[in-house]
Amino acid sequence: xxxxxxxxxxxxxxxxxxxxxxxxxxxxxxxxxxxxxxxxxxxxxxxxxxxxxxxxxxxxxxxxxxxxxxxxxxxxxxxxxxxxxxxxxxxxxxxxxxxxxxxxxxxxxxxxxxxxxxxxxxxxxxxxxxxxxxxxxxxxxxxxxxxxxxxxxxxxxxxxxxxxxxxxxxxxxxxxxxxxxxxxxxxxxxxxxxxxxxxxxxxxxxxxxxxxxxxxxxxxxxxxxxxxxxxxxxxxxxxx
Amino acid sequence: xxxxxxxxxxxxxxxxxxxxxxxxxxxxxxxxxxxxxxxxxxxxxxxxxxxxxxxxxxxxxxxxxxxxxxxxxxxxxxxxxxxxxxxxxxxxxxxxxxxxxxxxxxxxxxxxxxxxxxxxxxx
Amino acid sequence: xxxxxxxxxxxxxxxxxxxxxxxxxxxxxxxxxxxxxxxxxxxxxxxxxxxxxxxxxxxxxxxxxxxxxxxxxxxxxxxxxxxxxxxxxxxxxxxxxxxxxxxxxxxxxxxxxxxxxxxxxxxxxxxxxxxxxxxxxxxxxxxxxxxxxxxxxxxxxxxxxxxxxxxxxxxxxxxxxxxxxxxxxxxxxxxxxxxxxxxxxxxxxxxxxxxxxxxxxxxxxxxxxxxxxxxxxxxxxxxxxxxxxxxxxxxxxxxxxxxxxxxxxxxxxxxxxxxxxxxxxxxxxxxxxxxxxxxx
Numbered sequence: 001x002x003x004x005x006x007x008x009x010x011x012x013x014x015x016x017x018x019x020x021x022x023x024x025x026x027x028x029x030x031x032x033x034x035x036x037x038x039x040x041x042x043x044x045x046x047x048x049x050x051x052x053x054x055x056x057x058x059x060x061x062x063x064x065x066x067x068x069x070x071x072x073x074x075x076x077x078x079x080x081x082x083x084x085x086x087x088x089x090x091x092x093x094x095x096x097x098x099x100x101x102x103x104x105x106x107x108x109x110x111x112x113x114x115x116x117x118x119x120x121x122x123x124x125x126x127x128x129x130x131x132x133x134x135x136x137x138x139x140x141x142x143x144x145x146x147x148x149x150x151x152x153x154x155x156x157x158x159x160x161x162x163x164x165x166x167x168x169x170x171x172x173x174x175x176x177x178x179x180x181x182x183x184x185x186x187x188x189x190x191x192x193x194x195x196x197x198x199x200x201x202x203x204x205x206x207x208x209x210x211x212x213x214x215x216x217x218x219x220x221x222x223x224x225x226x227x228x229x230x231x232x233x234x235x236x237x238x239x240x
Numbered sequence: 241x242x243x244x245x246x247x248x249x250x251x252x253x254x255x256x257x258x259x260x261x262x263x264x265x266x267x268x269x270x271x272x273x274x275x276x277x278x279x280x281x282x283x284x285x286x287x288x289x290x291x292x293x294x295x296x297x298x299x300x301x302x303x304x305x306x307x308x309x310x311x312x313x314x315x316x317x318x319x320x321x322x323x324x325x326x327x328x329x330x331x332x333x334x335x336x337x338x339x340x341x342x343x344x345x346x347x348x349x350x351x352x353x354x355x356x357x358x359x360x361x362x363x
Numbered sequence: 364x365x366x367x368x369x370x371x372x373x374x375x376x377x378x379x380x381x382x383x384x385x386x387x388x389x390x391x392x393x394x395x396x397x398x399x400x401x402x403x404x405x406x407x408x409x410x411x412x413x414x415x416x417x418x419x420x421x422x423x424x425x426x427x428x429x430x431x432x433x434x435x436x437x438x439x440x441x442x443x444x445x446x447x448x449x450x451x452x453x454x455x456x457x458x459x460x461x462x463x464x465x466x467x468x469x470x471x472x473x474x475x476x477x478x479x480x481x482x483x484x485x486x487x488x489x490x491x492x493x494x495x496x497x498x499x500x501x502x503x504x505x506x507x508x509x510x511x512x513x514x515x516x517x518x519x520x521x522x523x524x525x526x527x528x529x530x531x532x533x534x535x536x537x538x539x540x541x542x543x544x545x546x547x548x549x550x551x552x553x554x555x556x557x558x559x560x561x562x563x564x565x566x567x568x569x570x571x572x573x574x575x576x577x578x579x580x581x582x583x584x585x586x587x588x589x590x591x592x593x594x595x596x597x598x599x600x601x602x603x604x605x606x607x608x609x610x611x612x613x614x615x616x617x618x619x620x621x622x623x624x625x626x627x628x629x630x631x632x633x634x635x636x637x638x639x640x641x642x643x644x645x646x647x648x649x650x651x652x653x654x655x656x657x658x659x
Contacts, residue, residue, distance in 0.1 A: 004468070007434075011438075090450045093447050094448050094462065096437060097434050099432075234432070247636070250581070280536070281535065282536065285557055286558070288538075290577075
């Protein structure tokens with residue numbers, strides 16, 4: 001009876017492959033959500049109106065922002081769900097340990113966030129194209145149709161949302177009390193008390209331009225993803 | 241093939257006896273190969289280790305010998321050995337019973353021996 | 364080389380102590396029956412071996428390592444229990460595909476054929492199966508993985524008579540094809556006895572007995588007859604069980620505690636005690652059995 005040996009990377013790779021296969025079903029709600037949002041917001045992400053000598057010009061702005069918020073909500077929820085007990089327990093029916101399970105979850109989330117950005121862009125193009133076709137309105141591209149930096153920014157915003165959902169879910173995993181406290185207290189503070197501080201935070205991230213935002217977002221997301229791997233490492237995982 | 245769990249005889253002994261019966265019936269010849277513990281396990285639906293114990297007993301009693309890497313084989317003269325052993329066992333068992341029964345019926349030792357001689361003459 | 368070693372293992376949950384200084388060692392490939400009453404600690408111990416739980420005290424070493432959170436152990440150990448779950452989006456066939464990716468020795472063909480034999484469609488989903496089908500699938504999954512250490516926690520729960528016999532046979536055949544260390548926990552010792560090499564009897568979180576099967580069968584004897592004669596045969600030692608009814612007196616005691624000289628001269632009937640009865644008696648609290656509850 002010789003023993004088999006699987007390394008950490010090998011296990012993570014197989015787990016990630018099968019998690020992505022399994023959770024692809026989560027993408028379908030996203031797509032449906034996008035389409036619905038597209039129809040609801042055909043007035044775009046911003047409008048301006050200019051009137052000169054009885055001539056009125058109404059402009060509507062379209063950008064990826066339209067879908068970004070709904071996508072972020074989706075990302076938070078998906079990340080949260082992936083980390084819940086039900087799904088984590090299914091890991092036990094194959095080869096796993098806490099670290100590989102968490103890492104595989106994280107990589108899957110990064111993958112899905114990437115798909116989400118692409119879907120967002122696709123939806124935007126479809127929306128714009130259909131408006132042109134259906135309503136016959138002329139569309140003037142403001143900048144090039146695809147801006148790599150904007151793409152990255154959108155991707156990292158979604159990643160931040162996903163990592164937050166993942167972190168909160170992990171807190172709940174560690175201790176229900178801690179998780180609830182965090183959400184309640186955090187939520188309360190954000191809404192009521194910390195208006196100024198929130199503003200500072202937002203400024204911190206978005207003030208200094210795209211590139212610095214990417215760096216800050218990357219570090220934050222990395223932290224939010226990595227911490228649970230550490231603090232969940234010694235936790236028991238049982239099937240009830 | 242009749243190995244039962246319900247018998248008072250341990251299964252590994254039943255296995256040993258079954259193999260002995262096969263030898264007595266000439267189904268396995270001298271120097272012939274005996275079933276392995278795994279084959280026996282599959283045939284009788286028991287754990288291989290249990291079957292192995294049965295084989296070990298026969299090995300210890302000189303009925304089988306082992307060829308390294310090839311399995312267990314029937315010792316020459318095993319048949320006679322088995323017959324002798326069974327004769328002894330059975331007769332001793334019967335003898336014990338007669339003596340006990342005689343005691344219960346208050347028959348003396350001499351009376352019992354006379355009875356046996358009488359039966360021997362008749363047979 | 365001892366594969367599994369437990370040293371004074373304790374496991375405390377909030378309101379109870381499931382395992383209490385449990386020590387044992389298991390060596391080599393064999394099928395071991397894990398026997399014990401409900402709540403004795405069998406499932407908890409298996410979960411500890413699988414590394415799902417951590418002991419609150421004591422140590423467990425599997426192949427020399429602590430199984431908790433250990434990838435090497437997880438690769439070579441599988442725990443099959445009622446409550447195991449699978450990713451809900453995959454049907455049974457896809458679960459088999461997934462398993463073949465994980466387990467290097469996975470027997471895909473065998474798994475598919477066994478499932479077919481059990482009349483369970485590959486396209487069904489785990490959460491839609493009946494209780495018996497769940498147990499059957501889980502067992503097939505566990506056997507096909509061919510892990511060096513295979514732990515089966517009451518694998519036959521819910522299976523009907525027919526499929527149960529077949530599954531016992533499947534376990535034996537797979538074991539013969541690829542011997543491994545198997546621990547099967549069960550309430551029904553008579554059903555499973557023929558498969559076992561050793562018995563590990565657990566009661567109140569401790570190991571009461573860990574011996575080869577034959578030893579258990581020979582361990583106790585039952586004496587029936589006149590109470591005084593029996594008392595003499597047993598030299599007035601403590602018995603594990605006694606019952607006086609209208610006809611006769613019965614006592615059960617360890618075989619080695621009997622004075623064999625008396626045996627032949629009396630009308631006392633001596634009979635062996637089955638392994639299952641032995642286990643029951645060794646974990647029993649009262650000497651007279653349930654009849655005692657109804658006394659007075």
